[in-house]
Amino acid sequence: MHITETTVPGSYVITPKPHPDERGNFFEGLRADHLEAAIGRPFLPRQINYSTSRRNTLRGIHGVTLPPGQAKYVTCVRGALRDIVVDLRVGSPTFGAYQTQVLDAESGRAVYVPDGVGHGFLTLTDDACICYVLSSVYVPGTQVDINPLDADLALPWGFTEPPLMSHKDATAPSVTEAAAAGLLTSWKEATRDTRSPTTSQPR
Template identity: 75%
Template sequence: MDVVETRVPGAFVFTPRQIPDERGVFFEALRCDQVEEVTGVPFRPEQINYSASRRNTLRGIHGVAVPPGQAKYVTCVRGALRDVVVDLRVGSPTFGEHHVSVLDAGSGHCVYVPEGVGHGFLTLTEDACICYVVSTRYVPGTQIDINPLDADLALPWGFTEPPLMSRKDAQAQGMREALAAGVLAHWRGAVLEHTEGRH
């Protein structure tokens, strides 16, 4: 795979090397050993999720509190979407900054989202489907939701009409509120801290 680090430290875009023939194409979508080699962090999937959405659906910005924390490896398996990662790690040199990628089923581009970094996307096609391979199982009450239209983040979604959003996302707190509430992970150099101490 070809790998490029984004402007958000620890977040990477993976592009598989495709092998085409008269039948179609084959590629490796995920190799945990390669993810670990690039990130320097163990990545062992605990759960795989899919979401299918109508065109112009906006989901996010979502994350998981640390602990338990959750890294994600996301790819679009049908259609296309504009994918955004946001650095929500307090003390990070890029806190509040973002990176945008276009993911589509044909390219096989994948994005690795480290613990403490928020994630969201806008669908560009009808019936777009995204796959999330995640490092921890779902734990009720640990989700962190940041309003994707938060003026402080000013994310470049690029929609031309109001997007479809869940009530939960539309009413989610802004980054400043989440910061004041003390729910965001802390960054110290290359080490992400749990609320009650380092891990």
């Protein structure tokens, strides 16, 4: 697989190598050893989530406070979606920068989202299904939600009609409000763990 860092430091796009034959296709969806070599830290899956959505559904921008923190390995296993990661780490040299990527089931392309980086997506097909492989389990009260339509972020969702959104996302605070409330992770906190995957202990 090919792993490339995005414009958001610590976030990567992973493109698997397909192996098609007369039966269909095969590719490796996740190689933890290759991923850990790229990110410079361990990635131990602790929870896997799926969500299905109708076309033009907008979910995000979501993150988790640190602690406990939560890295994500995101793939689209049915249909297609426009995926966006945005740097929400206070003090980051690229704070507010984003990367957009189309994820679809056919390519198997994935995105790695590190601690402190927000994530969201807009579905491009009906019955799209997204898979999240997570580095930590769900802890109530640690979720961070940022309004995906925040004018300061100006994220390029590309919808041509109002998207379907949850009330929680539509009424989420702006990035400025979230920062003022102390909800965002600092750049220093998010990047302090640079231990080798071969020598580190599980967090």
